[in-house]
Amino acid sequence: MDFRHYVFADPYFGWLLRGVAVTLLIAVLTTAASLLLGFMVASRRLSRQPFWRTAGVVYVAVFRNLPPLPLLLFLLFGLPQAFRAATGMPLPAGAEFPLLIAGLSLNTSAYLAETIRSGVRAVPTEQWDAGRVLGLRPRTVLLCVIYPQALRIALPALGTRLIHNMKNSSLALALPLPVGCMEVVGQAGRIAGQTFAWTEPLLFAAAVYMTLALSLGFVVSRLSRGAQRRVEVLR
Amino acid sequence: MILRAEKLCKKFEDRVVLSDVSLEIDRGTVLALCGPSGAGKTTLIRILGGLIGFDAGCITLGDRSITEHDAYPPELYGQIGLVFQDHNLFPHMTAMENVELALRRVRRLGRREARDRAMAELEGMGLADLADRYPYSLSGGERQRVAIARALAMDPLLLLLDEITSFLDPSMVGEVLSCILRLAQRGTTMLLVTHNLAFARQAAGRFGVLEGGRLTVSDQPELLDRLAPEWS
Numbered sequence: 001m002d003f004r005h006y007v008f009a010d011p012y013f014g015w016l017l018r019g020v021a022v023t024l025l026i027a028v029l030t031t032a033a034s035l036l037l038g039f040m041v042a043s044r045r046l047s048r049q050p051f052w053r054t055a056g057v058v059y060v061a062v063f064r065n066l067p068p069l070p071l072l073l074f075l076l077f078g079l080p081q082a083f084r085a086a087t088g089m090p091l092p093a094g095a096e097f098p099l100l101i102a103g104l105s106l107n108t109s110a111y112l113a114e115t116i117r118s119g120v121r122a123v124p125t126e127q128w129d130a131g132r133v134l135g136l137r138p139r140t141v142l143l144c145v146i147y148p149q150a151l152r153i154a155l156p157a158l159g160t161r162l163i164h165n166m167k168n169s170s171l172a173l174a175l176p177l178p179v180g181c182m183e184v185v186g187q188a189g190r191i192a193g194q195t196f197a198w199t200e201p202l203l204f205a206a207a208v209y210m211t212l213a214l215s216l217g218f219v220v221s222r223l224s225r226g227a228q229r230r231v232e233v234l235r
Numbered sequence: 236m237i238l239r240a241e242k243l244c245k246k247f248e249d250r251v252v253l254s255d256v257s258l259e260i261d262r263g264t265v266l267a268l269c270g271p272s273g274a275g276k277t278t279l280i281r282i283l284g285g286l287i288g289f290d291a292g293c294i295t296l297g298d299r300s301i302t303e304h305d306a307y308p309p310e311l312y313g314q315i316g317l318v319f320q321d322h323n324l325f326p327h328m329t330a331m332e333n334v335e336l337a338l339r340r341v342r343r344l345g346r347r348e349a350r351d352r353a354m355a356e357l358e359g360m361g362l363a364d365l366a367d368r369y370p371y372s373l374s375g376g377e378r379q380r381v382a383i384a385r386a387l388a389m390d391p392l393l394l395l396l397d398e399i400t401s402f403l404d405p406s407m408v409g410e411v412l413s414c415i416l417r418l419a420q421r422g423t424t425m426l427l428v429t430h431n432l433a434f435a436r437q438a439a440g441r442f443g444v445l446e447g448g449r450l451t452v453s454d455q456p457e458l459l460d461r462l463a464p465e466w467s
Contacts, residue, residue, distance in 0.1 A: 130323035133284050134337035134389065135313025144336060148327045227327075 006200040012191045016201065018180070019187030020208055026101065026169040026183060027212070031162055033105035038112030043142070045117050056113070063110035069171055072103040076175050097181045100172055108165040115161060119154030120146055152227035159220025163213050170209070184208050236295070237262050237393050237424050238283065243292035245278055252278045253289070254448040260393065260441075263422040266452070267429060267439035269459055274445040276428045277320070280397045283426070284317040297392050313341050316386030316394040320401055322378045324370040330357060330381045331366040334388050342389070356384040360414055376407030380414055387423075394418070394425045401430060412438075432459050 007013060044056035063071075076099055080091045123146050131141030151158070170185045182190065188201035238260040245253040252275040260266050270276050281287045283294065285307035294301045296315060299308050324333050334353035338344045344352065357366050360380040370378050379399050386394055396415065400408045412434050419425065419438045429435050435442065436456045443452045444462060451458065 124323075126319065126321065126323045127325065129286050130319065130325070132286065132312055133315070133317040134385070135309070135341040136337060137309075137340075140340050144340070145325050149325075152327065 001200055001203075002197070003200050003204075006191060006195055006197040007204045012195075012201070015187040015190060016184060016204055019182055019184030019205070022181060023166075023169050023183040023208065023212070026104070026172065027166040029101045030104040030108060030165055030169070033101060034108035034112050034162075034165060037105060037109035038116055039147075041109060041113035042116035042120065045113060046120060060110045060113055063106045064114070066107070068104065068107040068168055069174060071107060072100060072171055072175055075099045075103045094178075096175065096177050100175060100177065100181075104165065104168055104171070107168070108161060111161045112158065115154050115157045116147075116150060118157075119150030119152075122153045123149045152224075155220060155224045155227060159217065159224070162220075163216050166212055166216060167209060170205075236260075237297065238426070239295040240279075240283070241293045241295075243279070243282065243294070244290045245275070245282060245287075246290055251448050253282075253450075256292070256445070256448070256450045258443060258450060258452050260424060260426060262424055264441055265419045265423075265425045265427055265439040266441040266443055267427045267435035267459075268443040268445060268450075269429060269432065269435055269462060270445035271462075275448050276445055277397055279445070279450075280317065280395050280426070280428060283393075284315055284395055285312055286317075313337060313389045314392050316389060316391030318379070318382045318386050318394070318396045318399050320398045322370075322375075322382040322399075324378055324381055324385070326370050329367050329369055330362060330373065330384075333370070333381055334385045337385070338388055353384075353388055356388045357381070359387070360384045361410075374407060375403045376410045379403065379407075379411050383411075383414060383418075387418075392424065394423055396425060396427045396429075398428050398430060432462070435459060 007016065041056050041059050044052040045060070047053050047056070076096055079099065080095075083089070083091050127145055127149065128141055131145045132138075136144070169183050172181075172183045173186045173189060177186065179190070184205045185202070188198075188205040191201040192198045236259060238258070240259075241257050243253050243256040244251070256275075256279060258266065268276055268279070278287070282289045283296075288307075289303050291303050296311055299311060301307060324330075325336070328336065331350070331353055334356055335349045338349035338352055339346070342349075354363065354366060357363055360383060362377060362380055362384065365373060365377060365381075370381070373381065383394075383396075383399075399415075400411050403411065408431075412431070415425070415427065415434075416438055427435065427439060436459065439456075441452060441454055442456055442458045443450055444458055
Protein backbone atom coordinates (compact mmCIF):
# COMPACT_ATOMS: atom_id res chain seq x y z
CA MET A 1 0.00 0.00 0.00
CA ASP A 2 1.24 3.42 -0.92
CA PHE A 3 -0.31 6.05 1.33
CA ARG A 4 2.46 8.50 0.49
CA HIS A 5 1.39 8.72 -3.17
CA TYR A 6 -2.37 8.24 -2.94
CA VAL A 7 -3.25 9.97 0.35
CA PHE A 8 -0.56 12.32 1.58
CA ALA A 9 0.50 13.62 -1.85
CA ASP A 10 -0.57 16.96 -3.28
CA PRO A 11 -3.41 17.63 -4.22
CA TYR A 12 -5.03 14.48 -2.80
CA PHE A 13 -4.41 15.24 0.85
CA GLY A 14 -6.00 18.67 0.40
CA TRP A 15 -9.06 17.03 -1.19
CA LEU A 16 -9.34 14.58 1.67
CA LEU A 17 -9.01 17.33 4.29
CA ARG A 18 -11.73 19.28 2.53
CA GLY A 19 -13.80 16.08 2.56
CA VAL A 20 -13.27 15.77 6.32
CA ALA A 21 -14.40 19.38 6.80
CA VAL A 22 -17.54 18.76 4.69
CA THR A 23 -18.25 15.53 6.64
CA LEU A 24 -18.04 17.51 9.89
CA LEU A 25 -20.20 20.29 8.46
CA ILE A 26 -22.88 17.80 7.35
CA ALA A 27 -22.76 16.11 10.77
CA VAL A 28 -23.08 19.40 12.68
CA LEU A 29 -25.85 20.86 10.48
CA THR A 30 -27.91 17.66 10.37
CA THR A 31 -27.49 17.13 14.13
CA ALA A 32 -28.74 20.64 14.88
CA ALA A 33 -31.62 20.42 12.40
CA SER A 34 -32.57 16.89 13.52
CA LEU A 35 -32.63 17.85 17.19
CA LEU A 36 -34.78 20.88 16.45
CA LEU A 37 -37.18 18.88 14.25
CA GLY A 38 -37.07 15.95 16.68
CA PHE A 39 -38.18 18.14 19.60
CA MET A 40 -40.94 19.71 17.48
CA VAL A 41 -42.25 16.34 16.31
CA ALA A 42 -41.96 14.81 19.80
CA SER A 43 -44.00 17.66 21.27
CA ARG A 44 -46.63 17.08 18.54
CA ARG A 45 -46.66 13.35 19.36
CA LEU A 46 -47.24 14.24 23.03
CA SER A 47 -49.94 16.79 22.26
CA ARG A 48 -53.46 16.34 23.61
CA GLN A 49 -54.89 17.54 20.31
CA PRO A 50 -55.65 14.63 17.98
CA PHE A 51 -54.72 16.60 14.86
CA TRP A 52 -51.19 17.35 16.04
CA ARG A 53 -50.75 13.88 17.49
CA THR A 54 -51.75 12.33 14.17
CA ALA A 55 -49.46 14.72 12.27
CA GLY A 56 -46.58 13.56 14.50
CA VAL A 57 -47.43 9.90 13.95
CA VAL A 58 -47.53 10.36 10.16
CA TYR A 59 -44.20 12.23 10.14
CA VAL A 60 -42.49 9.48 12.09
CA ALA A 61 -44.13 6.73 10.04
CA VAL A 62 -42.99 8.30 6.75
CA PHE A 63 -39.46 9.37 7.55
CA ARG A 64 -38.51 6.50 9.83
CA ASN A 65 -39.64 3.88 7.33
CA LEU A 66 -38.19 5.41 4.18
CA PRO A 67 -34.58 4.31 3.66
CA PRO A 68 -32.38 7.41 3.59
CA LEU A 69 -30.79 6.77 0.19
CA PRO A 70 -34.05 6.67 -1.84
CA LEU A 71 -35.20 9.74 0.11
CA LEU A 72 -32.02 11.61 -0.84
CA LEU A 73 -32.24 10.43 -4.44
CA PHE A 74 -35.82 11.68 -4.61
CA LEU A 75 -34.85 15.06 -3.13
CA LEU A 76 -31.88 15.58 -5.46
CA PHE A 77 -33.23 14.01 -8.67
CA GLY A 78 -37.00 13.68 -8.35
CA LEU A 79 -37.75 17.01 -6.70
CA PRO A 80 -35.86 19.17 -9.25
CA GLN A 81 -37.68 17.34 -12.05
CA ALA A 82 -41.06 17.89 -10.39
CA PHE A 83 -40.16 21.53 -9.70
CA ARG A 84 -39.21 22.09 -13.35
CA ALA A 85 -42.41 20.39 -14.51
CA ALA A 86 -44.51 22.56 -12.21
CA THR A 87 -42.80 25.93 -12.71
CA GLY A 88 -40.86 25.55 -15.95
CA MET A 89 -37.70 26.61 -14.08
CA PRO A 90 -34.83 24.62 -12.65
CA LEU A 91 -34.11 24.61 -8.92
CA PRO A 92 -31.73 27.44 -7.97
CA ALA A 93 -28.06 26.58 -8.36
CA GLY A 94 -26.45 25.34 -5.16
CA ALA A 95 -29.65 23.75 -3.84
CA GLU A 96 -28.05 20.29 -3.72
CA PHE A 97 -26.22 20.71 -0.43
CA PRO A 98 -29.22 22.16 1.50
CA LEU A 99 -31.35 19.32 0.08
CA LEU A 100 -28.81 16.77 1.32
CA ILE A 101 -28.95 18.36 4.80
CA ALA A 102 -32.76 18.37 4.68
CA GLY A 103 -32.97 14.71 3.61
CA LEU A 104 -30.61 13.44 6.29
CA SER A 105 -32.31 15.61 8.92
CA LEU A 106 -35.79 14.36 8.00
CA ASN A 107 -34.60 10.77 8.42
CA THR A 108 -32.70 11.29 11.67
CA SER A 109 -35.33 13.57 13.25
CA ALA A 110 -37.99 10.84 12.96
CA TYR A 111 -35.82 8.57 15.13
CA LEU A 112 -34.87 11.38 17.52
CA ALA A 113 -38.53 12.34 17.96
CA GLU A 114 -39.34 8.83 19.15
CA THR A 115 -36.30 8.73 21.41
CA ILE A 116 -37.18 12.10 22.96
CA ARG A 117 -40.82 11.04 23.35
CA SER A 118 -39.83 7.87 25.15
CA GLY A 119 -37.54 9.96 27.39
CA VAL A 120 -40.46 12.28 28.25
CA ARG A 121 -42.68 9.28 28.99
CA ALA A 122 -40.00 7.96 31.35
CA VAL A 123 -40.09 11.11 33.52
CA PRO A 124 -42.43 10.40 36.46
CA THR A 125 -45.81 12.13 36.10
CA GLU A 126 -45.33 13.53 39.62
CA GLN A 127 -42.78 15.92 38.12
CA TRP A 128 -45.61 17.46 36.06
CA ASP A 129 -47.69 17.75 39.25
CA ALA A 130 -44.82 19.38 41.13
CA GLY A 131 -44.43 21.97 38.38
CA ARG A 132 -48.15 22.65 38.17
CA VAL A 133 -48.67 23.21 41.90
CA LEU A 134 -45.87 25.78 41.82
CA GLY A 135 -47.88 27.72 39.26
CA LEU A 136 -45.60 27.03 36.29
CA ARG A 137 -47.29 27.10 32.89
CA PRO A 138 -47.42 23.72 31.11
CA ARG A 139 -44.93 24.96 28.52
CA THR A 140 -42.50 26.04 31.27
CA VAL A 141 -42.89 22.67 33.00
CA LEU A 142 -42.09 20.96 29.70
CA LEU A 143 -39.06 23.14 28.90
CA CYS A 144 -37.58 23.58 32.39
CA VAL A 145 -38.58 20.38 34.17
CA ILE A 146 -39.50 17.57 31.79
CA TYR A 147 -37.21 18.00 28.76
CA PRO A 148 -33.98 18.36 30.78
CA GLN A 149 -34.76 15.09 32.58
CA ALA A 150 -35.99 13.37 29.41
CA LEU A 151 -32.78 14.30 27.62
CA ARG A 152 -30.66 12.85 30.40
CA ILE A 153 -32.64 9.62 30.28
CA ALA A 154 -32.54 9.44 26.49
CA LEU A 155 -28.93 10.57 26.07
CA PRO A 156 -27.39 7.12 25.32
CA ALA A 157 -30.03 6.37 22.67
CA LEU A 158 -29.75 9.90 21.25
CA GLY A 159 -25.98 9.55 21.08
CA THR A 160 -26.22 6.27 19.17
CA ARG A 161 -28.60 7.81 16.66
CA LEU A 162 -26.40 10.89 16.21
CA ILE A 163 -23.38 8.66 15.52
CA HIS A 164 -25.51 6.88 12.94
CA ASN A 165 -26.50 10.26 11.50
CA MET A 166 -22.85 11.29 11.19
CA LYS A 167 -22.05 8.06 9.31
CA ASN A 168 -25.05 8.64 7.02
CA SER A 169 -23.19 11.65 5.60
CA SER A 170 -21.30 9.12 3.45
CA LEU A 171 -24.52 8.62 1.44
CA ALA A 172 -23.66 11.93 -0.21
CA LEU A 173 -21.29 9.85 -2.38
CA ALA A 174 -24.27 8.78 -4.48
CA LEU A 175 -25.51 12.31 -5.06
CA PRO A 176 -24.73 14.91 -7.73
CA LEU A 177 -22.84 17.32 -5.49
CA PRO A 178 -20.27 19.85 -6.67
CA VAL A 179 -16.64 18.83 -6.04
CA GLY A 180 -16.29 21.31 -3.20
CA CYS A 181 -19.30 19.81 -1.38
CA MET A 182 -18.08 16.20 -1.46
CA GLU A 183 -17.55 14.55 1.89
CA VAL A 184 -14.53 12.38 2.67
CA VAL A 185 -15.73 9.17 0.93
CA GLY A 186 -16.66 11.20 -2.13
CA GLN A 187 -13.18 12.73 -2.18
CA ALA A 188 -11.66 9.24 -1.79
CA GLY A 189 -13.66 8.16 -4.84
CA ARG A 190 -12.45 11.23 -6.68
CA ILE A 191 -8.83 10.25 -6.00
CA ALA A 192 -9.56 6.69 -7.12
CA GLY A 193 -11.06 8.09 -10.32
CA GLN A 194 -7.75 9.71 -11.15
CA THR A 195 -5.29 7.12 -9.81
CA PHE A 196 -7.25 3.82 -9.86
CA ALA A 197 -6.07 3.40 -6.24
CA TRP A 198 -9.16 2.66 -4.08
CA THR A 199 -7.65 1.03 -1.04
CA GLU A 200 -5.57 3.82 0.46
CA PRO A 201 -8.06 6.73 0.14
CA LEU A 202 -10.91 4.51 1.37
CA LEU A 203 -8.87 3.32 4.35
CA PHE A 204 -8.17 6.97 5.17
CA ALA A 205 -11.91 7.74 4.93
CA ALA A 206 -12.69 4.73 7.13
CA ALA A 207 -10.18 5.95 9.73
CA VAL A 208 -11.81 9.40 9.69
CA TYR A 209 -15.29 7.92 10.28
CA MET A 210 -13.99 5.59 13.00
CA THR A 211 -12.26 8.48 14.77
CA LEU A 212 -15.31 10.74 14.59
CA ALA A 213 -17.69 7.99 15.72
CA LEU A 214 -15.46 6.88 18.61
CA SER A 215 -14.95 10.50 19.74
CA LEU A 216 -18.67 11.20 19.63
CA GLY A 217 -19.36 7.95 21.49
CA PHE A 218 -16.83 8.90 24.18
CA VAL A 219 -18.35 12.36 24.66
CA VAL A 220 -21.87 10.92 24.87
CA SER A 221 -20.89 8.26 27.40
CA ARG A 222 -19.12 10.84 29.60
CA LEU A 223 -22.15 13.13 29.46
CA SER A 224 -24.55 10.25 30.14
CA ARG A 225 -22.69 9.00 33.18
CA GLY A 226 -22.97 12.24 35.18
CA ALA A 227 -26.37 13.26 33.90
CA GLN A 228 -28.12 9.95 34.49
CA ARG A 229 -26.91 9.62 38.06
CA ARG A 230 -28.97 12.68 39.00
CA VAL A 231 -32.23 11.40 37.57
CA GLU A 232 -31.86 7.73 38.51
CA VAL A 233 -31.06 8.06 42.19
CA LEU A 234 -34.34 9.77 42.91
CA ARG A 235 -36.56 7.14 41.32
CA MET B 236 -61.45 32.18 55.93
CA ILE B 237 -58.77 30.76 53.63
CA LEU B 238 -60.47 27.56 52.53
CA ARG B 239 -64.04 26.37 52.55
CA ALA B 240 -64.99 23.09 50.93
CA GLU B 241 -68.68 22.23 50.79
CA LYS B 242 -70.12 18.80 50.10
CA LEU B 243 -67.25 17.62 47.96
CA CYS B 244 -67.81 14.33 46.20
CA LYS B 245 -65.34 12.32 44.20
CA LYS B 246 -65.68 8.92 42.56
CA PHE B 247 -63.11 6.85 40.71
CA GLU B 248 -65.25 4.78 38.35
CA ASP B 249 -67.82 3.20 40.71
CA ARG B 250 -65.81 3.67 43.89
CA VAL B 251 -66.86 6.59 46.06
CA VAL B 252 -63.72 8.14 47.56
CA LEU B 253 -65.14 11.37 49.01
CA SER B 254 -68.75 11.75 50.01
CA ASP B 255 -70.14 15.15 51.04
CA VAL B 256 -66.84 16.29 52.52
CA SER B 257 -67.01 19.77 54.05
CA LEU B 258 -64.30 21.64 55.91
CA GLU B 259 -63.16 25.15 56.70
CA ILE B 260 -59.71 26.46 57.49
CA ASP B 261 -59.20 29.93 58.95
CA ARG B 262 -56.11 32.02 58.43
CA GLY B 263 -53.27 30.99 60.73
CA THR B 264 -54.78 27.66 61.77
CA VAL B 265 -53.49 24.17 61.28
CA LEU B 266 -55.90 21.36 60.53
CA ALA B 267 -54.53 17.85 60.97
CA LEU B 268 -56.28 15.31 58.81
CA CYS B 269 -55.97 11.67 59.80
CA GLY B 270 -57.49 8.45 58.58
CA PRO B 271 -56.63 4.98 57.44
CA SER B 272 -54.91 4.34 54.12
CA GLY B 273 -57.32 4.55 51.22
CA ALA B 274 -59.68 6.84 53.13
CA GLY B 275 -59.32 9.60 50.49
CA LYS B 276 -56.85 11.93 52.23
CA THR B 277 -54.50 12.25 49.26
CA THR B 278 -57.46 12.58 46.88
CA LEU B 279 -58.75 15.51 48.95
CA ILE B 280 -55.32 17.16 48.96
CA ARG B 281 -54.96 16.69 45.20
CA ILE B 282 -58.40 18.22 44.62
CA LEU B 283 -57.57 21.23 46.78
CA GLY B 284 -54.21 21.60 45.03
CA GLY B 285 -55.90 21.59 41.61
CA LEU B 286 -54.32 18.37 40.38
CA ILE B 287 -57.59 16.51 39.91
CA GLY B 288 -61.19 17.59 39.55
CA PHE B 289 -64.19 16.65 41.68
CA ASP B 290 -67.69 15.43 40.83
CA ALA B 291 -69.85 17.68 42.99
CA GLY B 292 -69.59 20.39 45.63
CA CYS B 293 -67.89 23.74 45.88
CA ILE B 294 -64.48 24.96 46.99
CA THR B 295 -63.74 28.53 48.04
CA LEU B 296 -60.06 29.39 48.19
CA GLY B 297 -59.37 32.95 49.24
CA ASP B 298 -61.88 34.93 47.20
CA ARG B 299 -62.28 32.37 44.41
CA SER B 300 -65.08 29.81 44.27
CA ILE B 301 -64.80 26.68 42.17
CA THR B 302 -67.54 24.22 41.35
CA GLU B 303 -67.21 20.88 39.63
CA HIS B 304 -67.85 22.61 36.27
CA ASP B 305 -64.99 25.09 36.63
CA ALA B 306 -61.38 24.65 35.67
CA TYR B 307 -59.01 25.26 38.56
CA PRO B 308 -58.04 28.96 38.36
CA PRO B 309 -54.42 29.12 37.15
CA GLU B 310 -53.60 31.96 39.58
CA LEU B 311 -54.34 29.65 42.52
CA TYR B 312 -51.48 27.32 41.61
CA GLY B 313 -48.57 28.54 43.67
CA GLN B 314 -50.90 30.29 46.12
CA ILE B 315 -51.89 26.89 47.39
CA GLY B 316 -48.60 25.22 48.27
CA LEU B 317 -48.45 21.43 48.13
CA VAL B 318 -45.71 19.24 49.53
CA PHE B 319 -45.93 15.65 48.33
CA GLN B 320 -45.35 12.38 50.13
CA ASP B 321 -42.34 11.78 47.88
CA HIS B 322 -41.06 15.41 47.80
CA ASN B 323 -40.97 15.50 43.93
CA LEU B 324 -37.96 17.77 43.80
CA PHE B 325 -36.60 18.42 40.32
CA PRO B 326 -33.56 16.11 40.30
CA HIS B 327 -31.58 18.05 37.68
CA MET B 328 -31.65 21.24 39.76
CA THR B 329 -29.84 22.15 42.94
CA ALA B 330 -31.81 22.87 46.11
CA MET B 331 -31.45 26.59 45.37
CA GLU B 332 -32.64 26.20 41.76
CA ASN B 333 -35.61 24.13 42.92
CA VAL B 334 -36.74 26.94 45.20
CA GLU B 335 -35.81 29.70 42.76
CA LEU B 336 -37.56 28.37 39.65
CA ALA B 337 -41.14 29.41 40.39
CA LEU B 338 -40.00 32.69 41.95
CA ARG B 339 -38.46 33.64 38.63
CA ARG B 340 -40.96 32.07 36.24
CA VAL B 341 -44.21 32.67 38.12
CA ARG B 342 -43.52 35.58 40.46
CA ARG B 343 -41.24 37.16 37.83
CA LEU B 344 -38.62 38.19 40.39
CA GLY B 345 -35.20 39.26 39.16
CA ARG B 346 -32.29 36.85 39.48
CA ARG B 347 -30.82 38.41 42.62
CA GLU B 348 -34.16 38.97 44.33
CA ALA B 349 -35.25 35.38 43.63
CA ARG B 350 -31.93 34.06 44.90
CA ASP B 351 -32.16 36.08 48.12
CA ARG B 352 -35.72 34.96 48.68
CA ALA B 353 -34.86 31.32 48.00
CA MET B 354 -31.86 31.48 50.31
CA ALA B 355 -34.01 32.99 53.08
CA GLU B 356 -36.44 30.06 52.79
CA LEU B 357 -33.62 27.51 52.75
CA GLU B 358 -32.09 29.19 55.81
CA GLY B 359 -35.47 28.99 57.50
CA MET B 360 -35.37 25.23 56.95
CA GLY B 361 -31.76 25.01 58.16
CA LEU B 362 -30.47 24.20 54.69
CA ALA B 363 -28.35 27.24 53.80
CA ASP B 364 -25.18 25.13 53.59
CA LEU B 365 -26.82 22.68 51.23
CA ALA B 366 -28.20 25.21 48.74
CA ASP B 367 -25.87 24.13 45.94
CA ARG B 368 -26.39 20.41 46.42
CA TYR B 369 -28.44 18.29 44.04
CA PRO B 370 -31.33 16.30 45.52
CA TYR B 371 -29.55 12.96 44.98
CA SER B 372 -26.87 14.06 47.45
CA LEU B 373 -29.37 15.07 50.17
CA SER B 374 -30.92 12.84 52.82
CA GLY B 375 -34.65 12.09 52.71
CA GLY B 376 -35.34 14.60 55.48
CA GLU B 377 -33.29 17.29 53.76
CA ARG B 378 -35.10 16.70 50.48
CA GLN B 379 -38.45 17.03 52.20
CA ARG B 380 -37.35 20.28 53.85
CA VAL B 381 -36.24 21.66 50.46
CA ALA B 382 -39.70 20.76 49.15
CA ILE B 383 -41.28 22.68 52.03
CA ALA B 384 -39.00 25.66 51.37
CA ARG B 385 -39.96 25.52 47.68
CA ALA B 386 -43.66 25.71 48.54
CA LEU B 387 -43.17 28.40 51.20
CA ALA B 388 -41.14 30.60 48.86
CA MET B 389 -44.32 31.26 46.90
CA ASP B 390 -45.83 32.73 50.07
CA PRO B 391 -48.91 30.49 49.81
CA LEU B 392 -52.28 31.26 51.36
CA LEU B 393 -52.47 27.65 52.43
CA LEU B 394 -49.87 24.92 52.67
CA LEU B 395 -51.04 21.37 51.99
CA LEU B 396 -48.76 18.68 53.40
CA ASP B 397 -49.49 15.14 52.25
CA GLU B 398 -47.99 12.58 54.65
CA ILE B 399 -44.60 14.14 54.15
CA THR B 400 -42.84 11.90 56.65
CA SER B 401 -44.29 8.58 55.54
CA PHE B 402 -41.33 7.69 53.28
CA LEU B 403 -38.72 8.74 55.86
CA ASP B 404 -36.97 6.55 58.37
CA PRO B 405 -37.55 7.47 62.04
CA SER B 406 -34.25 9.32 62.40
CA MET B 407 -35.30 11.81 59.72
CA VAL B 408 -38.92 12.22 60.77
CA GLY B 409 -38.00 14.40 63.76
CA GLU B 410 -36.14 17.03 61.73
CA VAL B 411 -39.08 17.48 59.33
CA LEU B 412 -41.71 17.54 62.07
CA SER B 413 -39.80 20.16 64.04
CA CYS B 414 -39.82 22.38 60.92
CA ILE B 415 -43.60 21.97 60.66
CA LEU B 416 -43.99 22.83 64.34
CA ARG B 417 -42.01 26.03 63.81
CA LEU B 418 -44.23 26.94 60.85
CA ALA B 419 -47.34 26.28 62.94
CA GLN B 420 -46.04 28.53 65.71
CA ARG B 421 -45.32 31.23 63.10
CA GLY B 422 -48.97 31.16 62.05
CA THR B 423 -48.68 29.41 58.68
CA THR B 424 -52.07 28.13 57.53
CA MET B 425 -51.73 24.41 56.91
CA LEU B 426 -53.72 21.32 56.11
CA LEU B 427 -51.58 18.54 57.41
CA VAL B 428 -52.23 14.93 56.48
CA THR B 429 -50.37 12.67 58.87
CA HIS B 430 -50.33 9.21 60.39
CA ASN B 431 -48.51 10.52 63.45
CA LEU B 432 -51.30 11.20 65.96
CA ALA B 433 -48.99 12.57 68.66
CA PHE B 434 -47.56 15.03 66.20
CA ALA B 435 -51.04 15.96 64.94
CA ARG B 436 -52.12 16.78 68.51
CA GLN B 437 -48.99 18.87 69.04
CA ALA B 438 -49.05 20.86 65.78
CA ALA B 439 -52.74 21.35 64.99
CA GLY B 440 -55.55 23.41 66.45
CA ARG B 441 -58.26 21.54 64.56
CA PHE B 442 -58.57 17.90 63.73
CA GLY B 443 -60.25 15.90 61.03
CA VAL B 444 -60.82 12.19 60.63
CA LEU B 445 -61.58 10.85 57.17
CA GLU B 446 -63.05 7.38 57.10
CA GLY B 447 -64.92 5.69 54.28
CA GLY B 448 -64.99 8.95 52.33
CA ARG B 449 -66.70 10.88 55.15
CA LEU B 450 -64.99 13.64 57.09
CA THR B 451 -65.55 14.60 60.71
CA VAL B 452 -63.91 17.81 61.92
CA SER B 453 -63.55 18.99 65.51
CA ASP B 454 -61.55 21.40 67.65
CA GLN B 455 -61.06 18.61 70.17
CA PRO B 456 -58.03 16.35 69.81
CA GLU B 457 -60.08 13.55 71.39
CA LEU B 458 -61.59 13.09 67.94
CA LEU B 459 -58.43 11.26 66.99
CA ASP B 460 -59.05 8.69 69.74
CA ARG B 461 -61.75 7.12 67.64
CA LEU B 462 -59.07 5.86 65.31
CA ALA B 463 -58.00 2.38 66.30
CA PRO B 464 -54.62 2.38 68.09
CA GLU B 465 -53.13 -0.15 65.69
CA TRP B 466 -53.98 2.13 62.78
CA SER B 467 -51.31 4.71 63.67
